[in-house]
Amino acid sequence: MLSYPIPTNEAAPEGSRATLAAVEKAWGFAPNLMRTFANSPAVLEGAWALLTAFSKTRFTPAEQQLISLAISVENECGYCAAAHSLMGKGAGLTAAELDAARAGQPLLSPRHEALRRFATVVTATRGNPGASDIDAFLAAGYDATAILEVMLGVATKTLMNYTDHVAHVPLDTAFKATAWTAELKTGR
Template identity: 65%
Template sequence: MLHFPLPTAESAPEASRATLAAVEKAWGFAPNLMRTFANSPAVVQGAWGLLNAFEQSSFSPAERQLVMIAASVENACGYCAAGHSLMGRGAGLSETQVAALRAGEPLNNARLEALRSFTVTVVAKRGYASDEDLQRFLAHGYTPTQVLEVVLGVAAKTLTNYVDHIASVPLDDAFKTAAWSPADRKAA
Protein backbone atom coordinates (compact mmCIF):
# COMPACT_ATOMS: atom_id res chain seq x y z
CA MET A 1 0.00 0.00 0.00
CA LEU A 2 1.22 3.46 -0.84
CA HIS A 3 0.88 6.51 1.38
CA PHE A 4 0.35 9.74 -0.50
CA PRO A 5 0.67 13.26 0.84
CA LEU A 6 -2.58 15.14 1.35
CA PRO A 7 -1.92 18.44 -0.41
CA THR A 8 -4.11 21.48 -0.02
CA ALA A 9 -5.25 23.85 -2.76
CA GLU A 10 -2.14 25.88 -1.91
CA SER A 11 0.40 23.04 -1.75
CA ALA A 12 -0.88 20.74 -4.51
CA PRO A 13 0.85 20.55 -7.87
CA GLU A 14 0.03 23.73 -9.80
CA ALA A 15 -2.25 21.92 -12.27
CA SER A 16 -4.31 20.43 -9.39
CA ARG A 17 -4.91 23.64 -7.46
CA ALA A 18 -7.92 24.97 -9.36
CA THR A 19 -9.72 21.64 -9.07
CA LEU A 20 -9.07 21.37 -5.33
CA ALA A 21 -10.26 24.95 -4.91
CA ALA A 22 -13.45 24.06 -6.82
CA VAL A 23 -13.99 21.04 -4.54
CA GLU A 24 -13.56 23.23 -1.46
CA LYS A 25 -16.00 25.79 -2.84
CA ALA A 26 -18.61 23.16 -3.72
CA TRP A 27 -18.33 20.99 -0.61
CA GLY A 28 -16.99 23.40 2.00
CA PHE A 29 -13.75 21.41 2.32
CA ALA A 30 -11.54 19.11 0.28
CA PRO A 31 -11.94 15.53 1.55
CA ASN A 32 -8.79 13.49 1.98
CA LEU A 33 -9.62 11.34 -1.04
CA MET A 34 -9.78 14.38 -3.32
CA ARG A 35 -6.56 15.63 -1.76
CA THR A 36 -4.97 12.25 -2.52
CA PHE A 37 -6.14 12.55 -6.14
CA ALA A 38 -4.51 15.98 -6.31
CA ASN A 39 -1.08 14.32 -6.35
CA SER A 40 -1.91 13.75 -10.02
CA PRO A 41 -3.58 16.62 -11.86
CA ALA A 42 -5.05 14.14 -14.36
CA VAL A 43 -6.63 12.03 -11.62
CA VAL A 44 -8.12 14.91 -9.61
CA GLN A 45 -9.48 16.52 -12.78
CA GLY A 46 -10.85 13.19 -14.03
CA ALA A 47 -12.49 12.30 -10.73
CA TRP A 48 -14.02 15.75 -10.34
CA GLY A 49 -15.23 15.63 -13.94
CA LEU A 50 -16.88 12.23 -13.48
CA LEU A 51 -18.52 13.28 -10.21
CA ASN A 52 -19.82 16.51 -11.73
CA ALA A 53 -21.07 14.69 -14.83
CA PHE A 54 -22.98 12.24 -12.64
CA GLU A 55 -24.55 15.21 -10.82
CA GLN A 56 -26.02 16.19 -14.21
CA SER A 57 -27.71 12.80 -14.66
CA SER A 58 -31.48 12.44 -14.63
CA PHE A 59 -31.45 10.75 -11.23
CA SER A 60 -32.68 12.60 -8.16
CA PRO A 61 -30.08 13.55 -5.53
CA ALA A 62 -31.21 10.60 -3.37
CA GLU A 63 -30.96 8.19 -6.30
CA ARG A 64 -27.47 9.46 -7.16
CA GLN A 65 -26.31 8.86 -3.61
CA LEU A 66 -27.95 5.44 -3.63
CA VAL A 67 -25.84 4.51 -6.68
CA MET A 68 -22.71 5.84 -4.95
CA ILE A 69 -23.35 3.91 -1.74
CA ALA A 70 -24.34 0.68 -3.49
CA ALA A 71 -21.24 0.74 -5.72
CA SER A 72 -18.95 1.60 -2.80
CA VAL A 73 -20.36 -1.21 -0.66
CA GLU A 74 -20.07 -3.71 -3.53
CA ASN A 75 -16.46 -2.54 -4.07
CA ALA A 76 -15.82 -2.78 -0.29
CA CYS A 77 -14.70 0.85 0.01
CA GLY A 78 -15.11 2.02 3.58
CA TYR A 79 -14.05 5.59 2.84
CA CYS A 80 -16.64 6.17 0.10
CA ALA A 81 -19.40 4.22 1.86
CA ALA A 82 -18.98 6.49 4.89
CA GLY A 83 -18.95 9.76 2.96
CA HIS A 84 -21.86 8.87 0.70
CA SER A 85 -23.90 7.55 3.64
CA LEU A 86 -23.84 11.06 5.10
CA MET A 87 -24.54 12.64 1.72
CA GLY A 88 -27.34 10.13 1.12
CA ARG A 89 -29.07 11.11 4.34
CA GLY A 90 -28.70 14.75 3.35
CA ALA A 91 -30.18 13.98 -0.07
CA GLY A 92 -33.30 12.35 1.38
CA LEU A 93 -32.51 8.68 1.89
CA SER A 94 -33.97 7.45 5.18
CA GLU A 95 -31.87 5.97 7.96
CA THR A 96 -33.47 2.61 7.18
CA GLN A 97 -32.54 2.88 3.51
CA VAL A 98 -28.95 3.91 4.25
CA ALA A 99 -28.61 1.05 6.74
CA ALA A 100 -29.91 -1.44 4.16
CA LEU A 101 -27.54 -0.10 1.50
CA ARG A 102 -24.58 -0.39 3.87
CA ALA A 103 -25.58 -3.96 4.73
CA GLY A 104 -26.04 -4.89 1.07
CA GLU A 105 -29.69 -5.71 1.74
CA PRO A 106 -32.79 -5.03 -0.39
CA LEU A 107 -34.54 -1.70 0.07
CA ASN A 108 -38.15 -1.31 1.21
CA ASN A 109 -39.06 0.64 -1.96
CA ALA A 110 -39.41 -1.43 -5.17
CA ARG A 111 -38.18 1.33 -7.51
CA LEU A 112 -35.16 2.22 -5.38
CA GLU A 113 -34.43 -1.48 -4.90
CA ALA A 114 -34.35 -1.90 -8.68
CA LEU A 115 -31.76 0.89 -8.85
CA ARG A 116 -29.70 -0.62 -6.01
CA SER A 117 -29.85 -4.09 -7.50
CA PHE A 118 -28.93 -2.91 -11.00
CA THR A 119 -26.01 -0.88 -9.65
CA VAL A 120 -24.69 -3.91 -7.77
CA THR A 121 -25.15 -6.01 -10.91
CA VAL A 122 -23.14 -3.55 -13.02
CA VAL A 123 -20.30 -3.59 -10.46
CA ALA A 124 -20.34 -7.33 -9.79
CA LYS A 125 -20.63 -8.32 -13.45
CA ARG A 126 -18.19 -5.62 -14.60
CA GLY A 127 -20.82 -4.17 -16.90
CA TYR A 128 -21.98 -7.46 -18.39
CA ALA A 129 -25.62 -7.00 -17.39
CA SER A 130 -27.87 -9.60 -18.97
CA ASP A 131 -31.02 -8.80 -20.91
CA GLU A 132 -32.94 -10.01 -17.86
CA ASP A 133 -30.98 -7.61 -15.59
CA LEU A 134 -31.74 -4.73 -17.96
CA GLN A 135 -35.43 -5.58 -18.29
CA ARG A 136 -35.82 -5.91 -14.51
CA PHE A 137 -34.36 -2.40 -14.12
CA LEU A 138 -36.41 -0.88 -16.95
CA ALA A 139 -39.62 -2.49 -15.63
CA HIS A 140 -39.48 -0.13 -12.64
CA GLY A 141 -39.82 2.98 -14.75
CA TYR A 142 -36.16 3.64 -15.44
CA THR A 143 -35.03 4.46 -18.97
CA PRO A 144 -32.28 3.22 -21.30
CA THR A 145 -30.55 6.58 -20.74
CA GLN A 146 -30.51 5.84 -17.02
CA VAL A 147 -28.78 2.52 -17.73
CA LEU A 148 -25.92 4.59 -19.14
CA GLU A 149 -26.08 6.95 -16.18
CA VAL A 150 -25.73 4.07 -13.70
CA VAL A 151 -22.58 3.06 -15.58
CA LEU A 152 -21.32 6.66 -15.24
CA GLY A 153 -21.92 6.56 -11.48
CA VAL A 154 -20.20 3.19 -11.23
CA ALA A 155 -17.25 4.54 -13.25
CA ALA A 156 -16.87 7.45 -10.84
CA LYS A 157 -17.03 5.13 -7.84
CA THR A 158 -14.68 2.58 -9.38
CA LEU A 159 -12.01 5.27 -9.71
CA THR A 160 -12.53 6.60 -6.19
CA ASN A 161 -12.93 3.17 -4.58
CA TYR A 162 -9.84 1.71 -6.23
CA VAL A 163 -7.64 4.67 -5.33
CA ASP A 164 -8.78 4.34 -1.72
CA HIS A 165 -7.93 0.62 -1.78
CA ILE A 166 -4.42 1.36 -3.03
CA ALA A 167 -3.79 4.45 -0.90
CA SER A 168 -5.77 3.59 2.25
CA VAL A 169 -6.87 7.20 2.59
CA PRO A 170 -7.50 8.35 6.19
CA LEU A 171 -11.18 8.95 6.89
CA ASP A 172 -11.96 12.63 7.38
CA ASP A 173 -13.26 13.72 10.76
CA ALA A 174 -16.45 14.87 8.97
CA PHE A 175 -17.16 11.27 7.91
CA LYS A 176 -16.22 9.41 11.12
CA THR A 177 -19.79 9.28 12.46
CA ALA A 178 -20.67 7.19 9.39
CA ALA A 179 -17.60 4.93 9.41
CA TRP A 180 -18.18 1.67 7.55
CA SER A 181 -16.18 -1.50 7.07
CA PRO A 182 -16.70 -4.30 4.52
CA ALA A 183 -17.36 -6.53 7.55
CA ASP A 184 -20.57 -4.50 8.07
CA ARG A 185 -21.99 -5.91 4.82
CA LYS A 186 -24.11 -9.01 5.16
CA ALA A 187 -22.95 -12.11 3.30
CA ALA A 188 -24.38 -12.10 -0.20
Protein backbone atom coordinates (compact mmCIF):
# COMPACT_ATOMS: atom_id res chain seq x y z
CA MET A 1 0.00 0.00 0.00
CA LEU A 2 1.25 3.45 -0.92
CA SER A 3 2.09 5.68 2.02
CA TYR A 4 2.82 9.40 2.02
CA PRO A 5 4.58 11.25 4.82
CA ILE A 6 2.45 13.62 6.86
CA PRO A 7 5.06 16.31 7.33
CA THR A 8 5.22 18.87 10.10
CA ASN A 9 5.59 22.44 8.92
CA GLU A 10 9.34 22.21 9.46
CA ALA A 11 9.68 18.91 7.57
CA ALA A 12 7.45 19.97 4.66
CA PRO A 13 9.05 21.14 1.44
CA GLU A 14 9.97 24.82 1.64
CA GLY A 15 7.33 25.66 -0.99
CA SER A 16 4.54 24.21 1.20
CA ARG A 17 5.32 25.95 4.47
CA ALA A 18 3.52 29.25 3.85
CA THR A 19 0.37 27.47 2.69
CA LEU A 20 0.41 25.13 5.70
CA ALA A 21 0.72 28.20 7.92
CA ALA A 22 -2.27 29.77 6.14
CA VAL A 23 -4.31 26.59 6.69
CA GLU A 24 -3.40 26.58 10.38
CA LYS A 25 -4.30 30.24 10.71
CA ALA A 26 -7.69 29.72 9.05
CA TRP A 27 -8.66 26.42 10.69
CA GLY A 28 -6.61 26.29 13.90
CA PHE A 29 -4.67 23.25 12.65
CA ALA A 30 -3.57 21.66 9.39
CA PRO A 31 -5.45 18.37 8.91
CA ASN A 32 -3.56 15.29 7.80
CA LEU A 33 -5.00 15.51 4.28
CA MET A 34 -3.60 19.02 3.82
CA ARG A 35 -0.28 17.81 5.23
CA THR A 36 -0.35 14.94 2.71
CA PHE A 37 -0.87 17.49 -0.07
CA ALA A 38 2.17 19.37 1.32
CA ASN A 39 4.43 16.70 -0.19
CA SER A 40 3.84 18.64 -3.43
CA PRO A 41 3.78 22.42 -2.99
CA ALA A 42 1.80 22.75 -6.24
CA VAL A 43 -0.90 20.31 -5.10
CA LEU A 44 -1.19 21.92 -1.66
CA GLU A 45 -1.44 25.37 -3.22
CA GLY A 46 -4.06 24.15 -5.70
CA ALA A 47 -6.13 22.41 -3.02
CA TRP A 48 -6.04 25.49 -0.79
CA ALA A 49 -7.00 27.73 -3.72
CA LEU A 50 -9.98 25.48 -4.51
CA LEU A 51 -11.10 25.44 -0.87
CA THR A 52 -10.73 29.20 -0.61
CA ALA A 53 -12.70 29.76 -3.82
CA PHE A 54 -15.47 27.39 -2.69
CA SER A 55 -15.73 29.25 0.62
CA LYS A 56 -16.53 32.41 -1.38
CA THR A 57 -19.56 30.94 -3.16
CA ARG A 58 -23.04 32.21 -2.41
CA PHE A 59 -23.83 29.07 -0.46
CA THR A 60 -24.06 29.43 3.31
CA PRO A 61 -21.38 27.68 5.39
CA ALA A 62 -23.95 24.96 6.22
CA GLU A 63 -24.77 24.50 2.53
CA GLN A 64 -21.07 24.33 1.65
CA GLN A 65 -20.58 21.59 4.22
CA LEU A 66 -23.68 19.74 2.99
CA ILE A 67 -22.35 19.81 -0.58
CA SER A 68 -18.93 18.59 0.56
CA LEU A 69 -20.45 15.85 2.71
CA ALA A 70 -22.78 14.65 -0.07
CA ILE A 71 -19.89 14.42 -2.53
CA SER A 72 -17.67 12.64 -0.02
CA VAL A 73 -20.39 10.11 0.80
CA GLU A 74 -21.04 9.46 -2.90
CA ASN A 75 -17.30 9.01 -3.48
CA GLU A 76 -17.10 6.85 -0.33
CA CYS A 77 -14.32 8.91 1.22
CA GLY A 78 -14.28 8.16 4.94
CA TYR A 79 -11.73 10.85 5.76
CA CYS A 80 -13.66 13.69 4.12
CA ALA A 81 -17.09 12.44 5.24
CA ALA A 82 -15.85 12.49 8.84
CA ALA A 83 -14.32 15.95 8.45
CA HIS A 84 -17.41 17.47 6.83
CA SER A 85 -19.68 15.85 9.41
CA LEU A 86 -17.83 17.72 12.14
CA MET A 87 -17.58 20.94 10.15
CA GLY A 88 -21.24 20.63 9.13
CA LYS A 89 -22.27 20.44 12.77
CA GLY A 90 -20.21 23.54 13.46
CA ALA A 91 -21.82 25.31 10.49
CA GLY A 92 -25.32 24.62 11.80
CA LEU A 93 -26.50 21.42 10.10
CA THR A 94 -28.79 19.51 12.45
CA ALA A 95 -28.06 16.02 13.72
CA ALA A 96 -30.96 14.72 11.60
CA GLU A 97 -29.56 16.39 8.47
CA LEU A 98 -26.09 15.02 9.13
CA ASP A 99 -27.40 11.51 9.82
CA ALA A 100 -29.44 11.51 6.60
CA ALA A 101 -26.62 12.93 4.48
CA ARG A 102 -24.12 10.45 5.93
CA ALA A 103 -26.51 7.62 5.01
CA GLY A 104 -27.12 8.99 1.51
CA GLN A 105 -30.78 9.45 2.41
CA PRO A 106 -33.17 12.37 1.72
CA LEU A 107 -33.18 15.37 4.07
CA LEU A 108 -36.42 16.83 5.47
CA SER A 109 -35.69 20.36 4.25
CA PRO A 110 -36.72 20.45 0.58
CA ARG A 111 -34.07 23.07 -0.23
CA HIS A 112 -31.26 21.20 1.52
CA GLU A 113 -32.41 17.93 -0.03
CA ALA A 114 -32.33 19.47 -3.51
CA LEU A 115 -28.77 20.62 -2.84
CA ARG A 116 -27.66 17.26 -1.44
CA ARG A 117 -29.28 15.38 -4.28
CA PHE A 118 -27.86 17.63 -7.00
CA ALA A 119 -24.31 17.43 -5.61
CA THR A 120 -24.69 13.64 -5.38
CA VAL A 121 -26.03 13.34 -8.94
CA VAL A 122 -23.29 15.56 -10.39
CA THR A 123 -20.71 13.39 -8.63
CA ALA A 124 -22.29 10.07 -9.59
CA THR A 125 -22.68 11.07 -13.24
CA ARG A 126 -19.19 12.56 -13.48
CA GLY A 127 -20.63 15.98 -14.24
CA ASN A 128 -23.47 14.87 -16.49
CA PRO A 129 -26.72 15.53 -14.60
CA GLY A 130 -29.85 15.00 -16.63
CA ALA A 131 -32.24 17.76 -17.62
CA SER A 132 -34.71 16.59 -14.96
CA ASP A 133 -31.97 16.84 -12.29
CA ILE A 134 -31.16 20.39 -13.35
CA ASP A 135 -34.85 21.32 -13.49
CA ALA A 136 -35.45 19.94 -9.98
CA PHE A 137 -32.48 21.90 -8.63
CA LEU A 138 -33.68 25.12 -10.25
CA ALA A 139 -37.25 24.48 -9.03
CA ALA A 140 -35.91 24.34 -5.45
CA GLY A 141 -34.91 28.00 -5.75
CA TYR A 142 -31.34 27.71 -6.95
CA ASP A 143 -30.11 29.34 -10.16
CA ALA A 144 -27.63 28.68 -12.96
CA THR A 145 -24.79 30.26 -10.97
CA ALA A 146 -25.43 27.82 -8.15
CA ILE A 147 -24.92 24.97 -10.63
CA LEU A 148 -21.45 26.34 -11.43
CA GLU A 149 -20.71 26.66 -7.72
CA VAL A 150 -21.76 23.05 -7.08
CA MET A 151 -19.37 22.06 -9.88
CA LEU A 152 -16.59 23.90 -8.03
CA GLY A 153 -17.46 21.91 -4.91
CA VAL A 154 -17.32 18.66 -6.88
CA ALA A 155 -13.93 19.57 -8.36
CA THR A 156 -12.58 20.44 -4.92
CA LYS A 157 -13.85 17.32 -3.20
CA THR A 158 -12.87 15.03 -6.08
CA LEU A 159 -9.22 16.03 -5.62
CA MET A 160 -9.48 15.46 -1.89
CA ASN A 161 -11.56 12.26 -2.00
CA TYR A 162 -9.40 10.62 -4.64
CA THR A 163 -6.20 11.59 -2.83
CA ASP A 164 -7.50 9.93 0.33
CA HIS A 165 -8.39 6.81 -1.66
CA VAL A 166 -4.79 6.55 -2.88
CA ALA A 167 -2.98 7.83 0.21
CA HIS A 168 -5.14 6.27 2.97
CA VAL A 169 -4.70 9.38 5.10
CA PRO A 170 -5.01 8.67 8.84
CA LEU A 171 -8.03 10.32 10.41
CA ASP A 172 -7.15 13.29 12.60
CA THR A 173 -8.08 13.07 16.28
CA ALA A 174 -10.48 15.99 15.74
CA PHE A 175 -12.53 13.92 13.27
CA LYS A 176 -12.61 10.57 15.08
CA ALA A 177 -15.94 11.23 16.81
CA THR A 178 -17.57 11.59 13.38
CA ALA A 179 -15.78 8.67 11.70
CA TRP A 180 -17.60 7.33 8.64
CA THR A 181 -17.38 4.21 6.51
CA ALA A 182 -19.18 3.26 3.31
CA GLU A 183 -21.20 0.69 5.27
CA LEU A 184 -23.12 3.63 6.78
CA LYS A 185 -24.36 4.60 3.32
CA THR A 186 -27.82 3.10 2.92
CA GLY A 187 -29.11 5.17 0.02
CA ARG A 188 -27.46 3.16 -2.72
